[in-house]
Amino acid sequence: MxxxxxxxxxxxxxxxxxxxxxxxxxxxxxxxxxxxxxxxxxxxxxxxxxxxxxxxxxxxxxxxxxxxxxxxxxxxxxxxTLVAVELPQSAEDLRKLLATLLQAEINIYFSYPLMTRPYGKAVLALRVEDDELATSVLIRNQFRVLSQKDISR
CATH class of the missing domain: 3.30.2130.10 (VC0802-like)
Incomplete structure (x- = not known):
């Protein structure tokens, strides 16, 4: 996919x-x-x-x-609501994710990992100040943003 x-x-x-x-x-x-x-x-x-x-x-x-x-x-x-984003490979992905959100001036209120890996990758759930902007910025920067459907049975 x-x-x-x-x-x-x-x-x-x-x-x-x-x-x-x-x-x-x-x-x-x-x-x-x-x-x-x-x-x-x-x-x-x-x-x-x-x-x-x-x-x-x-x-x-x-x-x-x-x-x-x-x-x-x-x-x-x-x-x-949360934004759930896949971290495909390494700790470097976390740095890139945080830098991407900072550059867009999007505040993160809290986050935690999900126990599920829908596409075999680590997933981080984020509560941010603007879900729509964060989603748009992350997708533009080649991150996969998951929907409820992705984590549901």
Missing amino acids: GLQTAREGEREKITQFSVYVENKAGRLLDLVRILTGGGVDIVGFTILDSIDAAVIRLVVDDPTNARSLLQEHTIAFNES
């Missing part, structure tokens, strides 16, 4: 769920059981914790089903 050249409006953005839970042992496992029990696979996550609460940011293969499961179990969450 070649590099993606589709316009941003034509691709399904990757949904990230930020789930709010008590900061107690076993809460991540509880969440994983709910989602996987409902047929949803987690493809990437990161945890931010404080003394009383934690935020579990996660990307799943089926956002529609995940949303329903979270609502059904009255789990507090919100949604945002």
